Amino acid sequence: MDDDSREFERFARPHAAAALRLARALVRNEADAQDVLQDSFLRAFRHFRGFSGESPRAWILSIVRNVSFTLWRKQQRDEPADVEPLLEGEPDTTPSPEGRLLEACDASQVHDALDRLPRLHREVLVLREMEECSYREIADVLGVPIGTVMSRLSRARAQLLRELVGEPRSKN
Amino acid sequence: MEHFDEHPRGALHAYLDGELSLEGSLAVEEHLTACGACRRQLETLRALRRLLQSARPAASEAESALLRVTRRVRVRRRRALAVGGIAMAAAAALVAMVLVPRSDRTVREVAAVHARALDAGRSVDLASSDPAAVERWLAARLPESIPPVGSGDGFALRGARVDSLDGRPVATVVYQVRNHLVDVFAWPSAEKDMEPRPSVAGRFTVCRWAHRGVAYWMVSDAGTEDLKALAALIKERRT
Secondary structure, three states: OOOHHHHHHHHHHHHHHHHHHHHHHHHOOOHHHHHHHHHHHHHHHHHHHHOOOOOHHHHHHHHHHHHHHHHHHHHHHHHHOOOOOOOOOOOOOOOHHHHHHHHHHHHHHHHHHHHHOHHHHHHHHHHHOOOOHHHHHHHHHHHOOOHHHHHHOOOHHHHHHHHHHOOOOOOO | OOOOOOHHHHHHHHHOOOOOOOHHHHHHHHHHOOOOHHHHHHHHHHHHHHHHHHHHHHOOOHHHHHHHHHHHHHHHHHHHHHHHHHHHHHHOOOOOOOOOOOOOOOHHHHHHHHHHHOOOOOOOOOOOOOHHHHHHHHHOOOOOOOOOOOOOOEEEEEEEEEEEEEEOOEEEEEEEEOEEEEEEHHHHHHHHOOOEEEEEEOOOOEEEEEEEEEEEEEEEEOOOOHHHHHHHHHHHHHH
């Protein structure tokens, strides 16, 4: 009767680290992230027999996101609002040393910059750049159309760039 | 082939992410040969990606968290099995209680019905927190139904389905307490009032009781105290 728990270990193990990284991106501190992770594994365990989708990873990550949701709401008071800032203006068309500036950044600067982003931007960057999820998987995790994933991702990248290397585009 | 007169901003991201069709990729590459601004933009986005990947934190403790969860599930099950064993032994000693084997079988059936609904991701066929709507829905499907009790005391009414118990259709009202779903099966019955008696079946708690001409089975992965509290709520509202 222990077999299903072993089977679940094999099912979830390849995605455990991704689950924790997403939890960390979504909640405030390490203790909350660990709670979210544990609760997510329990929920996933209860239901994984019914799983019939394509990507176990997207499924587990969507559970992590749902479990984080209750904590989100508690923490919303002291968080930057989850709005998607519009990209106004044209992209930079003058040569810029952004690439070189980025090379000079270290991991702690990256994490600080990520922390300053709205959560919707942070999570899409973590899913794409750190977990290398496809657009389809990200759409499944977030429960939004692929078009939304694309526009959110390009805004998130632009905003992270601004956080890391300052205003990247010329102002008129 | 698609041709970009303007800077293909959105397509540049999709190109970077390997999400374009062959055609789309060729169109972007054609544009890139002619446009320095987009080449620099792509270079910047690639540098950003390298930076994010190099900052990707290790999360090796996630695996141990997973193993803790599954180990706890196994320990809890073994314990439940042991407790079940003691209960069975006690039951065997009281041979006169002929009803025990039957009720034990029903406990397992009730737990199995609940597990099946959870696994199928179909706990309710009607999702509603309105007791009147749930009652109407059930009344249209069953010859005799019991008006459900609305949300209260931390229990939220989630809806209803018709499930099958002991070979007959039975009204199944679903509540949620914290993260746990509770199935409440109820049907009219002539038996006399009976206090809730929780028992454990695998990872579920099952609870049988009767009150004022209604027989109830409740099942959930919530604790016994939760099931008793829900029974108390139902009793209170139906007096």
